[in-house]
Amino acid sequence: MNSHSRFHSIAWPAGNPAETLPLWVDQNLEAFIEWALAESFAQNEALKCPPNLGESIRYSLLAPGKRIRPRLAIACGHLFQIAPHAALAAGAAIEMIHCFTLIHDDLPCMDNDDFRRGRPSNHKVYGEAMALLAGDALVACATDTLMIAEGAVPDSALLRAIRRLSWAAGPRGVIGGQAMEPLLSKTSTLSDLEKMFAGKTGALFAASLLLPLDLAGIDESTREGAVTARFARELGYAFQVADDLEDAEAPDSKEAEKPQSILYFLSSTEAATQTSARLSRSIDELRTLFGARASGLADIGGEVLKKLALRMKKTT
């Protein structure tokens, strides 16, 4: 992954990050992901990525999506002024892990979903075996992609980010959260639910902000690091709550019947209101510490707040 591309000399946009950054992300992220994939697929000794596998991976990874995780990573990388291509690498790597979990989640042995983002899910198009392999391959592609940051940051910072990514993708992160889901029941406590959320959604959301922090060489024990890490956690939690409320509203929802349903959770606590208040505080804290530089991140926080407010209104 040493070939140079236009991304190695790309510059951050000038001007107010709230206005200029979203456009910059739109213009670069998809192209960067395409290029990173191509690099991951490139010929190496005898083997090139077989075309059927590449097509299956591209189908899911390049499907229209909100890209909230890479947007977060890039906004955070911008805040700490790491090299733009390193921020893109962190964002793309996380999106690959997210995409891998979606492909595997949709498989018949998991949630058995025939549709994803309005299109047939991966296994409905390429078959279960190829969907399984596409997900598997994306885990390796993610590490490969994060390593595009090599040279732009100290090796020790990159190693820390790789460790963080493997934590987020593994048994203590998103896979752990998924494994925990079937263990929950009507008698589960709020703390059990929070643990499941922390893995299932929280780990990748947190990683979206903490990877760029790692790449910038900023420790979580510093004030800047702690405020960013707290925002990461609050945002991930709020996003999961909003997302589950949205799922529960869908006409053919299976969510409301699950014991770990957010509706059950809301009926017993005021957690959604608290979640919203905590995220608001965390956004304020960001703005106070970083000023206008934080507006890229704060705006994404605002979107999640809005989504949460809308859902709470509809549900209550």
Next chain:
Amino acid sequence: MNSHSRFHSIAWPAGNPAETLPLWVDQNLEAFIEWALAESFAQNEALKCPPNLGESIRYSLLAPGKRIRPRLAIACGHLFQIAPHAALAAGAAIEMIHCFTLIHDDLPCMDNDDFRRGRPSNHKVYGEAMALLAGDALVACATDTLMIAEGAVPDSALLRAIRRLSWAAGPRGVIGGQAMEPLLSKTSTLSDLEKMFAGKTGALFAASLLLPLDLAGIDESTREGAVTARFARELGYAFQVADDLEDAEAPDSKEAEKPQSILYFLSSTEAATQTSARLSRSIDELRTLFGARASGLADIGGEVLKKLALRMKKTT
């Protein structure tokens, strides 16, 4: 993964590596894998690896196996005198990737095998969803485990090894080889088969030797690196040929019916004889260059030669 253990101060065995190394591996490898897993599962913020997931991973990873890949990694690490715990880390990481591919391979949507190593396969015990997640989790555990070498080798060497591991586990490696398998047909050429083998088995075999080489900071372009890399390729190829011949002999074998069957391949070429000759030459080359120090590796090469000879006799 910074906690110290007895492995951080472990020493290589003294004496003739052909005699002392196998015993040293037996005594340390399983315990190291257990410890590395525990580290990968350890509490991190809210989430600990859920017990059902941990049990499913342990069931497959600690099942009795030949451990040929970690044995190779450790023998190679010994040859180049990297820190013993770094060699164990490389070996355990590769075994985790190997184990992940076995769990996923056995799933109904892939080979649909109910047994593995004489025991019910993972999904027969834990269900398909948990088997899927156990495999997924092992990819992340592998990177985590390789990073146990941090501090014992330069950061740049560790980064190179991580890149190699992600290559071997990804679309250009074992996953690419698996995706290629269904594309083969009766009209496939020898070169197509070799490409499939290079990914499916070759990538992890090569990584078993090249990861320790990376950790030792030795480039493939040097004489030492080139001889080791050639041995890695020949060994991986020979192992796959021997393994497929063995599968084809099994009374209930489905192998012989596959278009990519090694039997079909052997009927049209003298490839098995050539494979054997090439591996022999490569072992000689190792011995000439490294002398007695190479006997750990050469002995494993000898085992594969013997297995190949036995199978060729039975088949012809």
